Amino acid sequence: MEKIILTLPMMPVDGENYGKFVTPIICEALRNILNGKYYHCVNLLDSFNDRSQMLDGYIKSLNSNGIKYDALWYDNQNKDILINNIEKLVQLGYISEMVSSVYKCDCGVVEIEESKIATCNPNNLKFTYKDGEMYCKTCGSKCQKYSEKILVFTPNGIKREAIAFLPDYLNRDIKTYEQTVLNSYLTISRDRNTGVQFDFNGRCYNIDIDFLWATYLANFPNTEKVVVSGNKMVYQLFLVGVLEKCLQNDSKTVLLGTPYIDNLKQISDNPNFLENNTFRKLAILFSMKWKNKNIKIDDTILKYLKKLTNADLELLYSIICNGNGINTNLVESVDYIIKNQFNMQNSVKVLKRERR
Numbered sequence: 001m002e003k004i005i006l007t008l009p010m011m012p013v014d015g016e017n018y019g020k021f022v023t024p025i026i027c028e029a030l031r032n033i034l035n036g037k038y039y040h041c042v043n044l045l046d047s048f049n050d051r052s053q054m055l056d057g058y059i060k061s062l063n064s065n066g067i068k069y070d071a072l073w074y075d076n077q078n079k080d081i082l083i084n085n086i087e088k089l090v091q092l093g094y095i096s097e098m099v100s101s102v103y104k105c106d107c108g109v110v111e112i113e114e115s116k117i118a119t120c121n122p123n124n125l126k127f128t129y130k131d132g133e134m135y136c137k138t139c140g141s142k143c144q145k146y147s148e149k150i151l152v153f154t155p156n157g158i159k160r161e162a163i164a165f166l167p168d169y170l171n172r173d174i175k176t177y178e179q180t181v182l183n184s185y186l187t188i189s190r191d192r193n194t195g196v197q198f199d200f201n202g203r204c205y206n207i208d209i210d211f212l213w214a215t216y217l218a219n220f221p222n223t224e225k226v227v228v229s230g231n232k233m234v235y236q237l238f239l240v241g242v243l244e245k246c247l248q249n250d251s252k253t254v255l256l257g258t259p260y261i262d263n264l265k266q267i268s269d270n271p272n273f274l275e276n277n278t279f280r281k282l283a284i285l286f287s288m289k290w291k292n293k294n295i296k297i298d299d300t301i302l303k304y305l306k307k308l309t310n311a312d313l314e315l316l317y318s319i320i321c322n323g324n325g326i327n328t329n330l331v332e333s334v335d336y337i338i339k340n341q342f343n344m345q346n347s348v349k350v351l352k353r354e355r356r
Helices: 018-034 051-064 076-091 114-119 169-173 175-182 209-213 231-247 271-275 277-287 299-307 310-320 330-341 344-355
Strands: 004-007 037-042 071-074 095-104 111-113 127-130 133-136 144-153 164-166 197-200 203-207 224-230 252-258
Touching (some): 018 277, 037 051, 071 076, 076 095, 076 197, 095 114, 164 231, 271 299, 310 344
Antiparallel strands (some): 127 133
16 A cells, blocks of 8 residues: 655645745655655634635645645545544543543633643643633633533553654654653543534533544555654644554554744745745755754755756756655655755755766
8 A cells, every 4th residue: 555645734824924835845755755645634623713714725825836735635524534533532442531620711712621731831821820810811811610521532552652753853852742641631522612522421522623633644544654744743743643553553654843944934035935836845855954943944055056947956856756765664764765865965966967
């Protein structure tokens, strides 16, 4: 069965946001090198906003930027299949009920268990404290504590070592989630109407949207997958990997976190970067320094690419996408690709030979 390359389900965004094209550019190159199929996955399910209004413009921007995917996958069109994954997790014993103390605000944005407050990401808090009391940042209401039944996901038996991350430093970064996810539980129900209801023991629960779509890998029967996302989404990548192991234990999936490009907005002023899709793909691929979480596109790369003809740019891209010599081990193959085939010096050497 062929290898497949997927994005994490991505929210539709404005076409001017070139940062959102980094993941698709890497997916397309991996698809070419591995001779696989690239699914561009789109996240339209949302409890608070209608994301479909951005969809047409988003797809047009993907196409106008020369992103060649094999298929589009939408979470809202696969909602019934995703809910079926919840049912399977119940049958396998990974989802159960419990009673817990939960803090909630009036608008529904804040809904957090008392026991989980200490482990919240301080950079992504939806609440603040005033005089020792918790208040919602969105509606300003004081968060009240309630005792109620909740639905929880407990991934008993899933080992962190069974989940393959690249680049390697991400395997160290995810250790914190071993405590908050693998050695604990996740609350997957919400008091507010999420648009996704699930019956458990005669009680109707609203299922958290982000948890629902995170089960999506189980709906692709291929055992060899590469899932690509920015490294700021490492928690979501981790959860996706855990859920796949629960539902498809024989999977051989690689979770790839790309560096964040700090100066992409400034580089976007370069006319070559804006006007030539292949120029832009090469500039991004050659700038990937996979040992770093944050990178910058080097001006020397832009200056070199600017000297090339369109034919040379296309030839250079085809050199990157050559899959000869890739071995059968998926983790080793992807590791080799990001370290060697996305390396500018290696590709330029081949280009010079091809020119002779």
